[in-house]
Amino acid sequence: MHQMSEDSFDRLPDPLILVIFNSVADIKTLIRCRAVSKRFNSLVPQAETLVLKVDRVISTDSDGSFFLSFLKSIFRSLHHIISPKSLPIQPRPHNSPTQILRGFDRIRNLEIELPGGDLCLEKGAVLKWKAEFGKRLKSCVIMGYRGLGEGEELDFGGDMDGGLKVRVVWTISALIAASARHYLLRELIREHRELERLVLRDRDGEGTVVMDREALRECRDGEGEEEQEEEAVEPGERDKSRTKVPAVQMRMRHEPLLELEGCGVRMGGATLVVVTPIKDGRKTGTEEAGLVCDAFEGMFGEAARTLLKTRTYLLEMNSF
Incomplete structure (x- = not known):
């Protein structure tokens, strides 16, 4: 019994x-x-x-x-x-x-x-991003579009010439959102020293911050250096809500109308931006393709892989 x-x-x-x-x-x-x-x-x-x-x-x-x-x-x-x-x-x-x-x-x-993303975009626009961090930004891949449709109902014409400023704003907005999310993880990383992988994402799938074991160790090892840098900045100039974004290069690709054979839709104003710190040097084609392929799946993954084959616009941005 x-x-x-x-x-x-x-x-x-x-x-x-x-x-x-x-x-x-x-x-x-x-x-x-x-x-x-x-x-x-x-x-x-x-x-x-x-x-x-x-x-x-x-x-x-x-x-x-x-x-x-x-x-x-x-x-x-x-x-x-x-x-x-x-x-x-x-x-x-x-x-x-x-x-x-x-x-x-x-x-x-x-x-x-x-529960949700941080970005407020124009009506019909959709943006997704994935950022990798150590002590600072390592890379950020951004994919966006301004409309989806079938047949001939979408026509954005020379959208890149008129919308370059909009796409730079998209990029800056994504970087600010990513750096804000990274900042709020600092105390957690400091206390949980056994962490090997940390992911912060939103339920809508808009943005994702990823840190692996090496990045987490780098973040902990750089704590003293970060404090010294913050003390060197004038109090009025400090932004205590996010991690500082370093000077970066942006490799931007765009198609006014992108045909997606896998899912049978047309993507208007499709844009892919790969952001990396200037001090890390320019990524090779293989390294850049690896970042893009790891960032997105499904329709966004197909669009990003297709855009990799198109013309590239290179822009640079100072730290902010």
Whole structure:
């Protein structure tokens, strides 16, 4: 009778339960698991793969800070399932992903998902970007268009000549969004030194920031240098809401009307921009193609690969 009444789940070894927790990944679910039993409560903090999803964005208040609003939204979205017994966290003046993740000891792979993108574009325009960071920007691939259609219903004519300024604005907007997202990860990177991969994306699939093991180590090693650089800047000139974007070169490709054979649609005003720091030197064709192919899938991936074969416009931009 004793054997029959024994919970079969208790026979599973701890490493196997941790494999299950790593497959679950969702932080809200794992926090709930801590309340199941003392054993679960002790094992959940050892999970190595986590996904933190933000439910909603709280409108900005008097400080006008996207950074603080984002942090408040994370805390409020999780507040109803966090209790002192299940996940003891000391209150702080500004709640952050670092505070929420402080109950986890061995994070190696972390993904943070925002509820929506940051960019406000003209009606009908769509933009996607992927940025890789270390201490600073390593690369950013941007893909956008101004309309989709079939048959002959799209005709943007000489769109590049009249829309170059718009596309530069697209690029700057994407870089600002990427650098703001990178900035808010700094404290988290500093505290979780076992991190090997960090991804910050939005649910709409607009933008993604990626950092691998080498980039994370570079970011930690460069902390002292960053502080010295910030002290050297006049207080009125500092932008404490994002990481500074270095001087970059932008390799831009454009087609007023792009035929996509794979999905059978026509993309109007299709534009691909590959951004890299000037000090890193110009990328080879193979390196640039690798960045583009890793950045997008589906329709955007097909469009980006097609644009790689078209004429390139080279622009340079100072740091900002």
